[in-house]
Amino acid sequence: MWRVIEKEICVEDMTTISYGIAGASVEINDISTRKEEIEDFVRLLNKLEASEIHAYELVEDFLGS
Numbered sequence: 001m002w003r004v005i006e007k008e009i010c011v012e013d014m015t016t017i018s019y020g021i022a023g024a025s026v027e028i029n030d031i032s033t034r035k036e037e038i039e040d041f042v043r044l045l046n047k048l049e050a051s052e053i054h055a056y057e058l059v060e061d062f063l064g065s
Contacts, residue, residue, distance in 0.1 A: 002045040004038050005029065021045070021059070023052040028059055 005022045007029050008015055019038040020029040032038050041062055044050075050058055 002042045002050070004035070004042050006035075021055070023055065026052045026055045028055060031059055031063070 002021055002023050005020045005027060006017050007020065009018045009030060016033055017035075018030040018033050019035050020027065020031045021038065021042055022028070031041075045058065
């Protein structure tokens with residue numbers, strides 16, 4: 001089951017929240033600062049029962065769209 005994760009990041013002396021995804025054995029941080037976008041992505045991953053083996057390729061495709 002995929003879930004949204006968040007991390008506080010500092011960019012040019014400003015602090016913001018960046019969102020990523022996590023599964024049972026993989027975690028990918030700092031994908032987007034738009035929470036709704038990552039929530040939609042996680043819903044799709046769960047709906048399709050996406051394998052963690054392909055996590056990095058899935059994120060790459062997501063960012064390319």
